[in-house]
Amino acid sequence: MLVGCLDKRDARPPDKLILAVPQLPHTTLVHVAAANGYFASEGLEVTLQRHQFGKLALDALLAGTADVAACAETPVVLAVLHGRQLSVLATIETSTENTVLLARADSGITSPALLPGMRVGVARGTNGEFFLDTLLVRHRVERTSVQLVDMTPEEMPDAMDRGAVDAVAIWSPVSTRIQDRMGARVRGFPAKDIYFESFDIVTRRGFVEERSGQAEKLLRALVRAEAFVREHPDQARRIVADATKLDSRQIGAIWGLFDFRVRLDQSLLLLMEEEARWAIRSGLVPRQDTPNFLSSLEAKPLRAVKPDAVQLMK
Amino acid sequence: MLLRTRFRVSAVISVAAVALLAGLVGGSLLALERASATEDLARELQHQILEQMIVRDEYILHREARARMQWETKRARLVELLASASSTFQDAGERETLGEMTADFRRGNVLFGEIIGLSDDSGIGERGRTPQAELRARITSQSLRLSHDLYGSATRLAATSSMRAGASQRRTLLLVITLVGTVLALVTANVLQASWLLKRRVDRLQAGAERVSSGDLNHRIAIAGSDELAELGRTFDTMTARLQQTYSKLEASNRELEAFSYSVSHDLRAPLRHMSGFVDLLQQHAPADLDAQGKHYLQVISDAATKMGVLIDDLLAFSRMGRTEMSRGSVSFQRLVEDVVQELIPEATGREVVWEIGSLPDVTGDEPMLRQVWRNLIGNALKFSASRVPARISVGAGPGGSGEIQLYVRDNGVGFDMKYAKKLFKVFQRLHASDEFEGTGVGLATVQRIVERHGGRVWVEATLDGGATFWFSLPVREEAT
Numbered sequence: 001m002l003v004g005c006l007d008k009r010d011a012r013p014p015d016k017l018i019l020a021v022p023q024l025p026h027t028t029l030v031h032v033a034a035a036n037g038y039f040a041s042e043g044l045e046v047t048l049q050r051h052q053f054g055k056l057a058l059d060a061l062l063a064g065t066a067d068v069a070a071c072a073e074t075p076v077v078l079a080v081l082h083g084r085q086l087s088v089l090a091t092i093e094t095s096t097e098n099t100v101l102l103a104r105a106d107s108g109i110t111s112p113a114l115l116p117g118m119r120v121g122v123a124r125g126t127n128g129e130f131f132l133d134t135l136l137v138r139h140r141v142e143r144t145s146v147q148l149v150d151m152t153p154e155e156m157p158d159a160m161d162r163g164a165v166d167a168v169a170i171w172s173p174v175s176t177r178i179q180d181r182m183g184a185r186v187r188g189f190p191a192k193d194i195y196f197e198s199f200d201i202v203t204r205r206g207f208v209e210e211r212s213g214q215a216e217k218l219l220r221a222l223v224r225a226e227a228f229v230r231e232h233p234d235q236a237r238r239i240v241a242d243a244t245k246l247d248s249r250q251i252g253a254i255w256g257l258f259d260f261r262v263r264l265d266q267s268l269l270l271l272m273e274e275e276a277r278w279a280i281r282s283g284l285v286p287r288q289d290t291p292n293f294l295s296s297l298e299a300k301p302l303r304a305v306k307p308d309a310v311q312l313m314k
Numbered sequence: 315m316l317l318r319t320r321f322r323v324s325a326v327i328s329v330a331a332v333a334l335l336a337g338l339v340g341g342s343l344l345a346l347e348r349a350s351a352t353e354d355l356a357r358e359l360q361h362q363i364l365e366q367m368i369v370r371d372e373y374i375l376h377r378e379a380r381a382r383m384q385w386e387t388k389r390a391r392l393v394e395l396l397a398s399a400s401s402t403f404q405d406a407g408e409r410e411t412l413g414e415m416t417a418d419f420r421r422g423n424v425l426f427g428e429i430i431g432l433s434d435d436s437g438i439g440e441r442g443r444t445p446q447a448e449l450r451a452r453i454t455s456q457s458l459r460l461s462h463d464l465y466g467s468a469t470r471l472a473a474t475s476s477m478r479a480g481a482s483q484r485r486t487l488l489l490v491i492t493l494v495g496t497v498l499a500l501v502t503a504n505v506l507q508a509s510w511l512l513k514r515r516v517d518r519l520q521a522g523a524e525r526v527s528s529g530d531l532n533h534r535i536a537i538a539g540s541d542e543l544a545e546l547g548r549t550f551d552t553m554t555a556r557l558q559q560t561y562s563k564l565e566a567s568n569r570e571l572e573a574f575s576y577s578v579s580h581d582l583r584a585p586l587r588h589m590s591g592f593v594d595l596l597q598q599h600a601p602a603d604l605d606a607q608g609k610h611y612l613q614v615i616s617d618a619a620t621k622m623g624v625l626i627d628d629l630l631a632f633s634r635m636g637r638t639e640m641s642r643g644s645v646s647f648q649r650l651v652e653d654v655v656q657e658l659i660p661e662a663t664g665r666e667v668v669w670e671i672g673s674l675p676d677v678t679g680d681e682p683m684l685r686q687v688w689r690n691l692i693g694n695a696l697k698f699s700a701s702r703v704p705a706r707i708s709v710g711a712g713p714g715g716s717g718e719i720q721l722y723v724r725d726n727g728v729g730f731d732m733k734y735a736k737k738l739f740k741v742f743q744r745l746h747a748s749d750e751f752e753g754t755g756v757g758l759a760t761v762q763r764i765v766e767r768h769g770g771r772v773w774v775e776a777t778l779d780g781g782a783t784f785w786f787s788l789p790v791r792e793e794a795t
Contacts, residue, residue, distance in 0.1 A: 137445060137448045137452050140449060193421060193424065193456070266462040270458050
């Protein structure tokens with residue numbers, strides 16, 4: 001389906017690539033590139049391997065069933081801390097408000113400061129957990145005073161509705177579904193001022209060298225998708241709605257939360273280090289030192305495709 | 315179109331093109347200036363953001379009031395720069411980046427305020443992982459991240475501004491090159507057009523004038539067009555037509571005049587012969603008592619009648635040379651001159667004459683007429699060298715050139731003053747008294763008429779008592795092959 005029409009000038013067979021991607025609006029650029037045939041026109045035969053959320057996509061990469069994955073930075077940081085050799089090729093989405101804390105109104109949580117003693121649902125090992133920690137720190141709440149309940153995003157709406165948890169830390173569009181379902185029975189708390197998340201294109205270390213030119217083709221297609229989203233937002237929303245099975249109203253409600261740009265910035269490095277420190281302090285990984293994440297950022301392909309999109313200090 | 319109108323139009327087009335391009339170059343220079351100013355502003359933003367990052371880090375490390383004060387100064391400066399940038403950057407993408415920068419800047423300021431507040435409120439160091447210390451670390455990290463984003467955005471702005479300045483510079487350079495090229499092309503085109511037009515016209519005028527001056531009064535220049543030179547050509551043609559009419563009239567008058575003089579000369583011969591005959595009869599039958607005085611009178615009448623007869627013969631010959639149809643053929647001057655010399659030798663009986671006859675060419679012409687030329691010239695040389703012992707007479711060909719051959723007859727006779735040279739070839743003009751040298755004053759006029767009818771010219775070089783050299787030329791086309 002995604003083979004599409006190859007560039008007539010290139011008689012070589014297309015490079016095959018399995019891209020693990022969550023069915024989320026975060027990966028809008030991937031969905032647009034696929035739908036518009038940008039991968040095919042770059043000479044890539046991309047198979048999209050769909051997952052519920054980014055961590056599962058990364059797991060597929062780590063398991064070797066995918067060549068490239070799109071996921072948030074938190075699972076990447078944790079995987080690197082566990083000694084996995086990964087390379088981030090680019091950030092394809094950033095947001096400060098996409099992940100929120102949703103609290104049941106009847107729990108009495110009118111501020112995150114009132115979380116002590118509450119049960120908070122979170123997908124462990126995802127940026128939802130890091131977000132929750134940041135929110136707790138922001139409101140000077142001891143982590144140990146909160147009961148974390150590990151659950152998948154798909155379990156959260158029911159858990160909230162049933163009162164199995166008092167609050168959940170979750171991203172859109174799951175957050176939107178919970179709000180739609182519970183209406184006034186739920187309150188939202190973002191951490192806009194000190195929280196920042198990204199969605200990145202990740203591959204295993206060595207991929208760029210072994211699969212010469214494929215990373216550049218992939219990124220070139222995503223850069224084209226970026227331009228399409230900027231110039232044709234309505235069409236892009238329809239593509240994402242089809243890819244994520246969300247209705248246009250839901251897409252419209254969360255569209256403004258995302259910044260879809262292909263880039264690789266120093267701020268990602270800072271964010272990864274921050275999360276690494278948090279993970280070490282929280283005992284999520286069995287190590288005490290922060291690795292050099294610079295070696296986990298592979299800027300060469302993006303520099304070749306769009307030099308000014310790389311703002312990494314050398 | 316008139317030439318001056320054509321030149322005026324060309325000049326106006328050139329000036330308009332130059333003005334247009336000058337305007338474009340001016341506009342491009344303004345754009346370049348704006349782009350440079352924008353780039354400077356972006357660079358200044360970069361610089362100030364970097365310095366604010368440094369003083370912020372200094373404050374976070376040591377919490378010195380000086381660093382906080384400098385951070386405030388940088389913040390104020392960045393507020394100014396961002397305000398200036400919002401009115402300077404017009405590109406949609408750049409304005410979007412600027413909007414992000416402003417948002418990041420404000421959030422960064424809020425976070426720094428929190429860092430200050432945390433320091434003051436807690437008064438703690440980095441003791442363990444208290445919520446206070448943890449929050450401070452998180453806020454600091456976030457502040458660092460925002461600073462990097464801010465710096466990155468400023469770098470992108472600087473890069474796009476730099477690209478625009480570069481593009482503007484290249485455009486300006488291209489326009490300048492185009493301007494110079496256009497001016498050169500227009501000037502060259504104008505010059506070429508003018509020279510082509512002038513050459514075409516002037517060449518035609520010159521060729522026409524040459525043909526007319528060579529005697530072809532039927533030729534017309536007939537330049538098409540409406541410019542000044544075409545008008546000049548038409549005026550020239552009109553002038554030639556009038557000249558032709560006048561010439562025709564003159565020719566007719568000349569013919570009439572010559573016919574008249576021929577008739578008169580011819581008709582005078584009969585009564586003159588009667589006069590001469592009857593004077594002879596009277597001398598033979600004069601009464602014996604006719605005294606010497608009477609006989610002298612009769613002799614004077616007889617001599618005058620004879621002289622008049624010669625004069626009339628010369629005039630008739632002169633007239634014939636102008637009227638007779640020319641019969642062209644190959645003529646050997648060598649033979650002709652030798653014949654003439656042989657004919658004249660008897661007239662030099664008793665005289666010591668040295669003849670020097672050089673190599674002479676063959677020519678094409680009317681032999682009887684050309685014979686008359688040599689006879690008159692050599693005869694004159696023999697006559698005017700009568701007092702020289704020996705008389706030396708040279709006949710030869712000159713160097714020639716310029717499409718003509720030149721021939722001469724030189725003598726060592728009495729010569730003459732060159733100031734009278736112009737009179738020499740006119741009818742009845744004589745430089746010496748008739749009692750000194752015989753002659754009618756028609757011979758050289760006849761020579762000139764014959765030579766000119768052959769398309770040649772005559773001239774003379776002489777000094778008083780130093781001899782004379784009479785030259786005549788014939789066109790090369792007259793030369794036999």
